[in-house]
Amino acid sequence: MDVMTTTKTDKAIVIDSRLLASPLNDSLHNLLLKNHDVIYIDFDDNVSTSSLIKKHSNSIYKLFQLSYKYISFIGYKNSCSFACDLYNKSGITFNSYILIDSSVDLDDFSKMLKKEKNTSVLRIIKGKKTKYWSLDRNYSVQQYKTILPLSYSQRVAKEVLGWLTYKVYNSNYLTDPFGDLAKLL
Numbered sequence: 001m002d003v004m005t006t007t008k009t010d011k012a013i014v015i016d017s018r019l020l021a022s023p024l025n026d027s028l029h030n031l032l033l034k035n036h037d038v039i040y041i042d043f044d045d046n047v048s049t050s051s052l053i054k055k056h057s058n059s060i061y062k063l064f065q066l067s068y069k070y071i072s073f074i075g076y077k078n079s080c081s082f083a084c085d086l087y088n089k090s091g092i093t094f095n096s097y098i099l100i101d102s103s104v105d106l107d108d109f110s111k112m113l114k115k116e117k118n119t120s121v122l123r124i125i126k127g128k129k130t131k132y133w134s135l136d137r138n139y140s141v142q143q144y145k146t147i148l149p150l151s152y153s154q155r156v157a158k159e160v161l162g163w164l165t166y167k168v169y170n171s172n173y174l175t176d177p178f179g180d181l182a183k184l185l
Contacts (some may be wrong), residue, residue: 010069
């Protein structure tokens with residue numbers, strides 16, 4: 001991880017780097033960087049999840065030692081399993097998980113949610129129509145009818161920011177200064 005000795009904000013997000021690639025104004029990168037320190041991980045489909053956990057678990061643990069009040073994980077497709085496996089192998093739990101186009105089974109996260117009462121999960125998927133439903137107090141699903149990849153959707157980016165603001169931070173607005181962008185090494 002790039003050296004971060006001080007933080008500008010009390011909120012951090014660990015995110016899949018593929019979600020930061022959108023060139024749109026209301027992309028995840030632009031919306032989240034205004035109020036969060038964003039730490040991204042380059043996920044490679046050719047590298048196993050256990051290898052990635054070995055490589056990054058120490059850096060993520062150090063991230064939790066900094067002065068952040070909230071640390072969230074935003075995964076895309078196969079990187080969502082990284083967060084669940086990280087919990088199972090290292091016991092590291094984020095304040096919230098946002099799973100975009102994930103193939104992770106609900107049961108994998110429900111075991112964790114039974115133990116970690118203050119952790120919430122938002123799963124964003126594509127479907128035949130747009131709808132929202134809650135599976136329990138801490139697990140919700142947002143489905144969108146769209147032809148765009150969810151990683152490029154401005155609506156998804158705004159939903160993620162809204163989820164973090166209202167559900168995770170229990171706030172009506174965010175007033176933090178601009179955050180930093182760093183790569184987890």
